[in-house]
Amino acid sequence: MTDQRLEVARLLLPALRWSNENGFEGFRDTIERGLALGVGGFILFGGEADGVRELTAELRRRARFPLLIASDLERGAGQQFRGATPLPPAAAIGWLDDEAVAEHAGELTAREARALGVNWIYAPVADVDLEPENPIIGVRAFGHEPDAVARQVAAWVRGCRRGGALSCAKHFPGHGRTKGDSHIERPTVAVSREVLEDDLKPFRAAVDAGVDSVMTAHVVYPALDADYPATLSPRILGDLLCRELRFDGLVVTDALIMDGLTEDTTEAAAAVRALAAGCDVLLYPQDADAVIRALEAAVADGRLPRARLEAALARIAAAAERVWGDATGEVGAEADRRWALEVGVRSLRVCRGSPALPQGPVRLVEIEDDAGGPYPPYPRDAFPTELRRAGVELSDAGTPLVALYSDIRAWKGRPGISASAQSRVREVTDVAPDATVLLFSHPRLAHEIPTARNLLAAWGGEGVMQEAVAAWLLGESGGAAGMTTGVDR
Structure with a gap:
């Protein structure tokens, strides 16, 4: 069971949050337990640039295999890490309608992320800002016109690849129509499959541009699957994402801590269902040990096919191997900060x-x-x-x-x-x-x-x-x- 436990743990990416009092040391137990279990990596929130470099260097030194070190960097590496370059919101960039700007934003974000040891960026947001009453997307999207958003998303993905990090289009199949925040509830998007094609355009463009990963939405789309949110739906992840859109990269859940996923189930049960539905990476578990036990039990009793587990592990290993390496380069260069400021002024x-x-x-x-x-x-x-x-x-x-x-x-x-x-x-x-x-x-x-x-x-x-x-x-x-x-x- 020990070997299987270590394999299953690689599906998980626990969270590490910086505090001004003690840096990442408040999450020392999470770091030690995660490395002992053999988790697939971590998602980082906040931090001084030097402190982030120190942490990622430690993780590279101690990990038994290449890790995915991720972060939400929709607004540049400076969104999370002090000392790196912060960028304007995607809506500001999208309003300029200049693909060169979006592409440079992706490249700069990836370049600075890699300089800090972060190799997986949870961006770009591929949602279309279609509902003005949406409490969670808004300026995080490149705009409200699907074709224009698709162009900007594809440009950002191309830039991110040039900068050397993994990109992630989110939140599939589109969070832009919701009137609820999936952090605190499970929204429903009750429109026809034909109407949803507008939501899908940026994701199609991202796949065509070579996006490395896709993040799922904890949202129900009755026209696609009336029973489950996208994160738990084989129809949405298997039939739509993998077969129709022909995406064969890494699929990651939105955070497991969100009520949009767990409002009618437990985190552990949701993790099993998400993996079975087609997710490869389980992001931000609160109780990694409980999730691992649930996954092991599901494999043992046949509810979770061993082949599905092995496919997820293979994708994780391949993705991590592509971007594993030492942190090199600088962050917060004067020219980069000046460029970001000029983009902000223009917007x-x-x-x-x-x-x-x-x-x-x-x-x-x-x-x-x-x-x-x-x-x-x-x-x-x-x-x-x-x-x-x-x-x-x-x-x-x-x-x-x-x-x-x-x-x-x-x-x-x-x-x-x-x-x-x-x-x-x-x-x-x-x-x-x-x-x-x-x-x-x-x-x-x-x-x-x-x-x-x-x-x-x-x-x-x-x-x-x-x-x-x-x-x-x-x-x-x-x-x-x-x-x-x-x-x-």
Whole structure:
């Protein structure tokens, strides 16, 4: 049983999260237990660049076989790892409709990931932003037009391959129509198979471009399978993904911890069903030992064919072997950061009026609308830091400048701007009708703050977009060059 246990463990990728207090040492037990069991790798969340390099070097030194070291890097390596280059959201890149930009974003992300020892990137998002009330996709997608999204996804995949890392199109067969967040519920997409073809276009393009892996959605599609979410569906993963789309790469579940998967079952039972349905990698288990026991039992009693297990293990081994090696290269190069900033500035949208930096002292009114979920929002220090760097005086007695942060975030449970945040904007504009409002979110939310006469939208509230807004207001990095007035759907 020992050999089989070690084989089964290779299907799992536990999570390791950095803390500012002790780095990855808070997950030392997970690291030691995972290496002892023989897990297939780990997914990393957060960290200083040097600390990430140290961890991945240790894993390479101690692992008995090549590992998959993964991370969610939809917005560049800097999304997770301090010191690496952060990129604008996919929607900002997609709005530029420049495949060269998307391809370079994929290449830069992969190059920096490999420099840190990360070899598997959970990007690009291949979902189409088809439902404005979607609480989880939004600006994570390249846009709302399927053919345009398909082109951007394919370009990103090509770039990622050139950068040397494994790519991953997600969330198959498309999370863009949901009105629920699969972190906290199991959404259903009740449209016809014909309509779903729009959702599938970017995935077809990703497969044609040579995407290395596909991540499943914990979402039910009655037109495809009325009984199971995609992660657990042989019809969706076998018939549609493998046979119709002819994908023969690695299939990975979205995180096992998500309620969209486990709302009516246990993590261990879901893992067995996912592997049987066609998944190869089981991502982010909470109890690796329980999942391993369940898989072993399923193989022993015939519920899980040994051939299915062996096929998954073979794909994992082949993928890991292709990208296993020492971390080389640098992250956070000045040229890369400058490129990312320029892309951010080019993507900014004037939604209304003539947004501008007030003359004289500025009263920065920051409205935080990103409460909810287990993890804090992005730090909001980049914007005021850049203003002060340029000599802008921030004062409670100055002219108001509103910064409204309302990102799409997992576990937040809602899209759009809350009533309380809308009210706070009105409080400012009632007194100062011409105040500039900076919307760090999707431009389509402009209609939710109708009293903002002068409105600039920045797609998201991460640091690079804060810096982009500051550069635009200050007339740096090209200022308004390439800007377009108007609002997306």
